[in-house]
Amino acid sequence: MGVKHDGWQKGLGKAILAKRSTGKYAAGIGGVLISICRQVGKTFTIGTIIFALCILFPGLKVLWTAHHAATSDETFDTLAALARRRRISPYIRQVRGGNGKQRIVFTNGSRIMFGAREHGFGRGIPGVSIVVFDEAQILKSKALNDMVPAANTVKNPLVIYMGTPPTPTDPAEVFKSRRKKALKIEERRKSGEDVRSNTLYVEVGADAGDDPDSHETWAKANPSFPHRTDADAIQRLREQLDDEASFLREGLGIWDEDLDGDGPLSKSWPMLAVGPDKAPADGIRSFGVAFSADGMRVSLGGCLISDESAHVELIDAHQGPVEEQLAPLADWFVAKVDGVARWRRASMIVISGRAGAAVLERLLLDRKVPCRRIVVASSPIYYQSCGMLLEQVTAAAGEAKRGEALSLTHLASVGQSQLDESAKKSTQEKRTRDGAWGWGSPAGDETPVEAISLALYGARTGKPVSTGTRKAVIA
Structure with a gap:
């Protein structure tokens, strides 16, 4: 396809697509969870992996959903541009726009469908092999319950959740609870237990307490800095976000530890x-x-x-x-x-x-x-x-x-x-x-x-x- 991945993208791709001896995805049961800051290139990374799968496996059906229509539209535009690349376009039959009907159709019958959860996208579509939940920090359990069953009718499904650390007002229980579970498994593993997991959890970000204005912190948080995402882009994000807490979450991928607990009433x-x-x-x-x-x-x-x-x-x-x-x-x-x-x-x-x-x-x-x-x-x-x-x-x-x-x-x-x-x-x-x-x-x-x-x-x-x-x- 003429696509070249950086080292971190190759590593992430290997982990996402890893299979067990049965031939099924290692994360096929628990899913793939990715907590990652903005301006890293996650859409390009996951998008190119899914394009490759669609080309390799005829008839593959993919749902790519964001919470907001604006995010879904932006993702579709990004991947539609990818589909028009010289070495990819021969595999593409149709790039179809239109509200609620955006899709990329491949010549072998594979297709990627895009839509917003706030508009009820994804309910009742059978035979889905891959579901991508973008903006997973605002994924509600109802949308999850509506869409995940669509992947239960295929033999080797893959569900990918990706988002930034949530704000205090985000309905983030789905994302938070899965992160908690992953971190508890890691704690048990570090204590010497032989713990197996069927979930892949990847967290890309700086550490709490790091200097938010340091280029060293930016490099730790964003693996595309500085060779693909330059200092101006990160500084622009720093200036445009409402406050420092927002930049720590969205620009540096740092979780607000208070959010690892329960709701705002729980402690009081x-x-x-x-x-x-x-x-x-x-x-x-x-x-x-x-x-x-x-x-x-x-x-x-x-x-x-x-x-x-x-x-x-x-x-x-x-x-x-x-x-x-x-x-x-x-x-x-x-x-x-x-x-x-x-x-x-x-x-x-x-x-x-x-x-x-x-x-x-x-x-x-x-x-x-x-x-x-x-x-x-x-x-x-x-x-x-x-x-x-x-x-x-x-x-x-x-x-x-x-x-x-x-x-x-x-x-x-x-x-x-x-x-x-x-x-x-x-x-x-x-x-x-x-x-x-x-x-x-x-x-x-x-x-x-x-x-x-x-x-x-x-x-x-x-x-x-x-x-x-x-x-x-x-x-």
Whole structure:
């Protein structure tokens, strides 16, 4: 093909394509994970390897997917230019553009298809031999679950994940969890264990603490510097990224060690657990209901605010089609506790999620719950509720460290394990271009945390309701 690889590219190619004695890829089960900084030439490296495979093996089907359409378009343009090279073009039948239909078709029937995960690309395409997940730092588990089965019907598939170290707001649980697993295997191997792996993990980057302005650091982080990527290109990236942390991640490939843990609530959450005897006896009570986007999970949370101290609990959480839970949930709100319907004890019922919010609202209205007590959260209200919980958890954690009274508590109970797990795993997921975010949990269930966020919002913005009862339990 007239392509010459540098030493690091040859080494990476050998590792990616290594086979076992069975003839199958050594990384065919666990996949190939590559953490690498920008401006190294990863698209050229992986692209030329895949071009060679497509030429060698007739009928090979490849999916190349990025999270954003702009990235997918840029990758297609780069590889389309490669396909037009003099020594490669004889193998190419067609280079086809067009939104959502970009592909490079080879004369032997092999083809590479390009698309963006944000537009649902890749679902339902059978017989795929190679899947490339570009921008793996923002790969969500749903997209992964949609696309990986496409490679299960072929005998020798290969799945490649490649991305830069994630930012604090990236939904990076898929990428992070696979990195953690790889590093743990390496730790065991260094301790003397005979550990085998079916995953290839390659991390290209400088080390934490290296001088970010040193050419020596640039060379450590970027194997194409200075002979292919010059100093001006790296300095330009340094100047254009928002802050030094961004340059460390994207320009030097250094992982923020805080990201190796769990979500932003995980460290603070255990500090705020209290027993039932420490929960407020009465105050402003509110409920939150969160439906997952796929319509398969729903959580009900509660909040009680007394003397400026908020207490939150998970009341219930269900897995499975939410349609089955809507009527029982509406009935729960109208059921009586100490002779008083639950909805009457609440200043607000805040509901979020297209999968069930509108239907639940209608069911509550049918059961004579006043519309003034029901809030179907708009996007701004939802984002505000998420930020409100994070802000208050962070503040309360500071109070716990100083030995002060806590402004936010949650119930320490076996029955709260789903909420505890959700608080541990939920991450900030960017939802809009201006930076608004909501809770996401690629490795778990975000709806319990969403439910208490909505309940906290309701209690903070609602008015007290007098029912003549005093209950230590929110429900």
